[in-house]
Amino acid sequence: MVDISSTKGELRLPLFNFPKNSVALVTGAGSGIGFATATLLSQVGVITYGLTKIADDKPEISHGLIRWLVADVSDRDQVDSAISRVREEHESLDFLVSNAAVVRHAPVGDVLISDLKYMLDTNLIGYFNLMGSALPLLKKSKAASVVAVSSIHAQTTSRMVSGYAATKGALVSAVKASALDLGADGIRVNVVLPGSVDTPMLRASANLRFPENPDAQIDEWGRSHPLGRILEPEEVAHAIIFLGSPMASGITGATLIVDGGLSAKLAL
Numbered sequence: 632m633v634d635i636s637s638t639k640g641e642l643r644l645p646l647f648n649f650p651k652n653s654v655a656l657v658t659g660a661g662s663g664i665g666f667a668t669a670t671l672l673s674q675v676g677v678i679t680y681g682l683t684k685i686a687d688d689k690p691e692i693s694h695g696l697i698r699w700l701v702a703d704v705s706d707r708d709q710v711d712s713a714i715s716r717v718r719e720e721h722e723s724l725d726f727l728v729s730n731a732a733v734v735r736h737a738p739v740g741d742v743l744i745s746d747l748k749y750m751l752d753t754n755l756i757g758y759f760n761l762m763g764s765a766l767p768l769l770k771k772s773k774a775a776s777v778v779a780v781s782s783i784h785a786q787t788t789s790r791m792v793s794g795y796a797a798t799k800g801a802l803v804s805a806v807k808a809s810a811l812d813l814g815a816d817g818i819r820v821n822v823v824l825p826g827s828v829d830t831p832m833l834r835a836s837a838n839l840r841f842p843e844n845p846d847a848q849i850d851e852w853g854r855s856h857p858l859g860r861i862l863e864p865e866e867v868a869h870a871i872i873f874l875g876s877p878m879a880s881g882i883t884g885a886t887l888i889v890d891g892g893l894s895a896k897l898a899l
């Protein structure tokens with residue numbers, strides 16, 4: 632439904648069309664894509680909870696009205712505590728963004744199982760912890776949706792990230808199956824696959840793997856994208872929020888690639 636009310640005679644489209652008093656929760660909200668998503672959601676009037684792993688993860692400057700929660704998504708008890716605070720303050724949860732993740736780099740023969748478990752616990756088990764804990768609240772919403780943030784590495788990948796890519800591929804499968812489980816409840820579940828995005832995770836990877844000149848490496852990654860640059864966190868946040876919003880009411884079980892054209896390109 633388009634809001635054609637106007638203050639100066641011009642057509643005004645409400646951003647993303649979230650109903651009044653919609654409630655959202657974004658994990659990994661202290662930085663990067665999660666912070667951009669939580670900030671934009673709060674700016675379009677959604678009551679937004681931002682979940683961070685430790686209290687100090689909260690950014691000093693926040694341009695929205697984000698309500699902060701602290702929990703390690705790999706720990707079900709901590710997730711339950713965070714969700715119970717949302718339940719105390721609201722009757723339902725309308726939009727869940729499962730975004731928190733970690734990455735460890737190594738060639739496949741050198742992957743430490745402890746690193747693999749760490750990535751699985753955060754990137755995959757974290758999603759199931761959130762779903763298990765938040766589902767009763769999501770079911771109370773009139774139009775709930777979930778967006779998980781995977782990676783283009785789920786589909787087309789590179790060296791040194793076999794463990795991370797595995798967690799992200801599994802997450803895409805989990806989302807598709809979840810959409811089938813929850814369709815009858817009217818809950819949509821979708822997944823976004825970002826390419827290279829200018830966040831602390833990407834910069835840490837560049838610093839670790841190319842310590843002699845990480846900025847040059849990031850520029851090179853950018854040039855390899857058809858758009859000629861890496862993406863800004865807000866560009867991914869827009870896709871996440873679109874999928875979670877009533878504008879995407881017919882979309883569930885879908886994967887949305889936001890990669891500046893990277894995966895469309897043959898390396899010829």
Ligand SMILES: NC(=O)c1ccc[n+]([C@@H]2O[C@H](COP(=O)([O-])OP(=O)(O)OC[C@H]3O[C@@H](n4cnc5c(N)ncnc54)[C@H](O)[C@@H]3O)[C@@H](O)[C@H]2O)c1
Nearest residue numbers: 659662663664684703704730731732782825827828830832
């Ligand atoms: N930056 C990229 O190029 C890129 C590309 C593809 C996918 N992604 C994905 O985008 C999402 C956001 O990453 P980002 O790039 O903004 O990086 P980021 O490191 O800035 O954000 C990840 C956030 O998750 C939090 N986190 C990590 N473990 C946690 C845990 N156990 N519990 C709660 N919070 C935890 C971190 O503290 C951090 O704030 C991730 O799922 C990542 O895999 C990023």
